[in-house]
Amino acid sequence: MPATLLTAEVDEDQAQLDYYAADPITLGHPAPSLVSQAADALATAQRPLVIVGKGAASARAEDAVRKLVEATRVPFLPTPMGKGVVPDTSPYCVSSARTQALLKADVILLLGARLNWMLHFGQTPRFAKDVKIIQVDISPEELHNSVKSEVAVHSDIRPFAEALTAELAKRKFSLQPASHPWWKTLQEKQTANAEFVKAQSSDTSVPLNYYAVFKAVQANIPSDAIIVSEGANTMDIGRGMLLNNLPRHRLDAGTFGTMGVGPGFAIAAAMWCRDHAPGKRVVCVEGDSAFGFSGMEIETMFRYKLPVIVVIVNNNGIYGGFDKETYNDIQSAGDVTLCTPPTALSNEVRYEKMMEIFGETGHLCRTVDDIQAAVKKALAVTDRPSIINILINPQSNRKPQAFNWLTESKL
Amino acid sequence: MPATLLTAEVDEDQAQLDYYAADPITLGHPAPSLVSQAADALATAQRPLVIVGKGAASARAEDAVRKLVEATRVPFLPTPMGKGVVPDTSPYCVSSARTQALLKADVILLLGARLNWMLHFGQTPRFAKDVKIIQVDISPEELHNSVKSEVAVHSDIRPFAEALTAELAKRKFSLQPASHPWWKTLQEKQTANAEFVKAQSSDTSVPLNYYAVFKAVQANIPSDAIIVSEGANTMDIGRGMLLNNLPRHRLDAGTFGTMGVGPGFAIAAAMWCRDHAPGKRVVCVEGDSAFGFSGMEIETMFRYKLPVIVVIVNNNGIYGGFDKETYNDIQSAGDVTLCTPPTALSNEVRYEKMMEIFGETGHLCRTVDDIQAAVKKALAVTDRPSIINILINPQSNRKPQAFNWLTESKL
């Protein structure tokens, strides 16, 4: 690209801006016969499941999807960025029995969700071999991907969900959570998981574990905050512990899990809040490794007076680092490069002191009380970012999983 | 790609073929409110026009689109591969007043047609500056492209056309060709054009012109033949002269005008006819330059016994070559490479003799009677291809056009 071209100018009235000025496009509605087929399939299922995807959030289909779930009482799972289309606090959300729900469901309704690696490609051993898929997607190319769908619906999510709700009402279809065997099965798992989480999150011994940290964060942030999240365990465990009750209020690292995007996402979200939702807060939850990619963006937040609350869940590394003693041993040893795996970082880095670069003070937290106090102080600040650096147990980890990450089918 | 990979084998039952085995996907329907808006816009137009695109053919929307046109009597134009969705012989087809129709229309309904270079990007000077566009497309990314649409409908063409017909019936909307001023304007141009074409096509002096050739071909081929076409003038003039009354019965060189695709298209179409429409014929109309790309495919037609009728409209070059005298002068001159422009080919090449390579005889035509006799003989042959080589006037050309090819707006 020659400099003459890069620095060329064009008059604004010569630039064709029609496309950008156009109203949002009203997308296609479902063929009525497919809605009927979908209703039949769901109404005759023994173990139906709804998966609410990012597509439902993009489609602004929250009202319609909530009505569908509430009318039918079918258990649902959100995908990471589908969280909040139906509130995470809904009694029909079965995120805490996710593995079981995927494994046992006999009919799954995909609302703007795709059977990619995040949903294990819809294959055994993570899904039942003969599960029937009802797939609703705005991109026809996605239909039948990974598995052949029983009912493949090309449609905007909103009109589909409205039409399906009406069809199922005609069939008087609604599960009874109190008595339906499918709900019983799921509730058992939910209870077991809730007990695990309760035990973990109530264990406030220092250094803290992830569950205790997230419980304390969740208890103190506004329920309508926009949550940005990146990291390994931080993002994975935080997904279950930090709740979204509004759609489009969660920004994860996304399809390829690219690290370093969190502060940029948070800045964009905070600019949007400033213009469209004054008072709404952005909470940017970062693993310490993730923060290491783009932490310098704190300068941008200061420059534009954006009150982003940056929470760093600091375990001294990626998936875990060293405790202080081991770290000091390594530093005293002959060759740090040989002793240190690339996934371990420095010990107890005081990222909160980055605030001092800008003449302010950050928050170092080691206890649940520290977290509560720090979040309260951060919420009181409205014209600059805050950093809350939470030092946790480097060996803290997820609940053991029934399946490995990225489990593949035999194929 | 290592040879080990290229020659690897996988068991058929290990290959996941679900996607390919799936039924055709039922695509999205229009939002009802948009149908209503489109109906309002059309019903209040002074000079409405329908453009039927390739998308309407792919959507298998012919019944619905025909009913729409016949009920409303709105003039329509087909794009090259949209020909036949509504028959070219329909009284509502205004291809012979195309320039005027595009220029004067105040409301245009695009049914699976796109405002790309083939439609001059929808810009002045080829379109009215304030024309309103109603755009119906299955790809939302295409909506508002080139110009902002007044009504942008994301939908499969068939359900949209059905719903629009119903809406317009409610409004009792239907033009009277005999009296409506817009029809009067167009009919004047149609008449003028018909007179030009009639004069040209009736001029059977030898060497023939394009119009006389195509009139003779059209008069003798079955009306349900699949027509494959490539070349410069051959494809352009042939588009108006060779009629399609069935959808998906025309294969042009396509979006980028790539030459050499004709015989391959014809072979594929003939294989399809063999299996799905025995007796239906494929007529492959080639400029001589176009035939020079892939003429060797005649061998494939013989090998598989495919009765493709290859018609070569031979003007000794691309857009035109030399007459015999000039050609001989050049060949006698000192340096043929200096005298011969790259767009001129050898004089009166006897392509029909390629049949003799396979022990058969082709047809050389110089007159309308020759053409009639040759097409008849070719139609009688059902187990091998035929070649009809029509020598025309190298200076024959299109009707003078009001606008240059690829006319651009000021922008």
Place this chain on the structure above:
Amino acid sequence: MPATLLTAEVDEDQAQLDYYAADPITLGHPAPSLVSQAADALATAQRPLVIVGKGAASARAEDAVRKLVEATRVPFLPTPMGKGVVPDTSPYCVSSARTQALLKADVILLLGARLNWMLHFGQTPRFAKDVKIIQVDISPEELHNSVKSEVAVHSDIRPFAEALTAELAKRKFSLQPASHPWWKTLQEKQTANAEFVKAQSSDTSVPLNYYAVFKAVQANIPSDAIIVSEGANTMDIGRGMLLNNLPRHRLDAGTFGTMGVGPGFAIAAAMWCRDHAPGKRVVCVEGDSAFGFSGMEIETMFRYKLPVIVVIVNNNGIYGGFDKETYNDIQSAGDVTLCTPPTALSNEVRYEKMMEIFGETGHLCRTVDDIQAAVKKALAVTDRPSIINILINPQSNRKPQAFNWLTESKL
């Protein structure tokens, strides 16, 4: 690319043409120490071998390479487009013992040749496990590719060959073909191969085999002709039978074996002959399948009066087709598409009749006498192409090979 840009013009004196007007670039010479190392390695070898690659031809290094080979009497192999740098008729050429030469050599000097798939990547089982490579290449990125070279020389081939010849002369290094054990080993294989080829090429029973065809062609074409070649067996067997005694006089299908390039190569070569070597002839040897890609280019040869001699070695398919009886059986059978493999073509296609398209006559050959007569007639024609269509035995094949094509090492 907008049409405005495609049709834009720039004044010639504004176009910077310096680069193109520059003299040929004199490329780098070898480091003297490397020449010495190469000389040491060769002079102490038990079974030295020179491989003359396309790079030696491009470098115009023929005089220097010939002197090197003649002074040292080291056996050499040409790569396909390295043929003629040293004449194929040189007593030191061991193409007829190629497999043995590659397998047994203990020191190999690569002159502009690369250990890619055409040289089996330099790996076992085609090469000795501990073979030492002296590699001379103008691209340093190629050095040590596939195998680590004992001596890796970045240099233009010509100055390297000159310097090496001088160095070896100092060491008085020269093999005695009459007595050296390495020469004995190779000569045994050469004799055995010569007997096979002699037997095959003397078998003039009809339909002819490849060897008899090529012997007849070779006997009748000028020894300084440019030979263009493409096809499967046609190119492979022809490489050994049609000799090149001048560099840059052979154009094979090239690195990726792309078919359809032959006639285009022949036209370019004939245009070059017309301007730089009047009277030199171009012989374009085509398999029938290869000719099917670009046979229409005959028109270009006629248009520009290029006396290319197109020889089609016609075995009714790719690597072989059907004999007449089988072909007729298939054509009479119910479904030709099921009976005909995609590698078989029509039977005894009379490609020579393509001449009649241009008012001339081609040559059909079934016997060695036919071939002799046809080549003589074709050579007498100087202002248009000729086609010689030689019908051979569809089952004719190469000599059985010790190793499969594309043999790979265990790795």
Place this chain on the structure above:
Amino acid sequence: MPATLLTAEVDEDQAQLDYYAADPITLGHPAPSLVSQAADALATAQRPLVIVGKGAASARAEDAVRKLVEATRVPFLPTPMGKGVVPDTSPYCVSSARTQALLKADVILLLGARLNWMLHFGQTPRFAKDVKIIQVDISPEELHNSVKSEVAVHSDIRPFAEALTAELAKRKFSLQPASHPWWKTLQEKQTANAEFVKAQSSDTSVPLNYYAVFKAVQANIPSDAIIVSEGANTMDIGRGMLLNNLPRHRLDAGTFGTMGVGPGFAIAAAMWCRDHAPGKRVVCVEGDSAFGFSGMEIETMFRYKLPVIVVIVNNNGIYGGFDKETYNDIQSAGDVTLCTPPTALSNEVRYEKMMEIFGETGHLCRTVDDIQAAVKKALAVTDRPSIINILINPQSNRKPQAFNWLTESKL
């Protein structure tokens, strides 16, 4: 890429590592005749100039190039990463008369330097219209690029420089700086520039300007330090002020001026020093904007105990930001996003406090004395990085330039 492939393992003895284990490749030498031509061109020049490029550094040609310059006393210019091949302190270095040297030279010897944008494409108005170029490059594709070279030499730089020195010695070619008119011309410019630089660098008023800062840094760092540099003015002005007397001791942002590479370069250089040159120091000179890209890499420096000295030349922005008063005005204003151009950053950011994140203390400098003290302390530290944050005048700038950056010729 499936996870099965990403996590697959191969035995080390199955991996072919020959290529990597090979000795460095000895590259090609020059054709002797070209050396002679180059010697003739230089020996007859009125205003010869040598440009020493990055290629001379990569070629490890420093001894040969130094001997050439010292024997001939031809003025030379280094490119940014060619600095140090001949010491910047050489009396023959004319960097301080760069514009004049390029403009007036009648014969230019390019040693591994390319006429790309960094050398203004060798075109007017930056070069004389009829300048003769002697180009020496290891990539033949680069020869004659941008301008046609009078002598184009494909060669490794070292053997070329050695041979040229010998050839010029034969011609007894050596300029007399004390009396040669070309040297007189350049020395006048050097003196003028030296006076400007002296005046600027002696102006130690606070806030400091760039020249005073770099003079102080240069005076205190070891002369054999590796200097990494990125930024706008920081890199441009620093190039002239921070001297390199050893080759391959300068790492600039490189061909595309990509920002954010500095800390990574510094870490790599420090790892190399640890293993190959213990005690050698790495000084990483960053603009504040550049540091904002990858400042978090300080953690890596701490983790691996790398004593990199990070010098931040902090002018509150890219090419310059606001002074404190303006910044505070903006922050008090209604909408910071409207008032702040994207090239201005926060005011007086205290980047040195990033040291406190790791429990150490950084250095804030406002005066020349501060700089001297800080560099001394940093040099005394050998097991961790240091940060020296120098606050300068946001309006400080380069000396006015005769030509705009990226000046293009008429073409």
